[in-house]
Amino acid sequence: MAENTTETPPPTEPAPECILELSDVVHQKARLAIMVALDEAGFADFSYLKGALSMTDGNLGRHLEVLAKGGLVDIEKSFQSRRPRTQVRLTEAGKRELSREMTVLALFVQRYQQGSA
Secondary structure (H helix, E strand, O other), X not given: XXXXXXXXXXXXXXXXXXXXXXOOOOOOHHHHHHHHHHHHHOEEEHHHHHHHOOOOHHHHHXXXXXXXXOOOEEEEEEEEOOEEEEEEEEOHHXXXXXXXXXXXXXXXXXXXXXXXX
């Protein structure tokens, strides 16, 4: 019977495939910040997100488009006293993706801390 010679990496070393678990859509720092802000608030106005995250209209708008295209946020446009109003909220898929992303990041932090001890 052949002996298994494949070594399992020690728990302090991240598995090479672990980084591949990060979502290309969510992991970008501005989009991750938007999703965390929405998770905390439940929903937010465009102007609130713009100020809270120190983003320009164009930059925030583009990141919201990417998140909406990925089905991670819902964008509702309306008028209030003849002024345009944009509200954004995480979809259920967005909540799941954010949770998944945070789990992978927590794993990285844990492995880093174990390796630094």
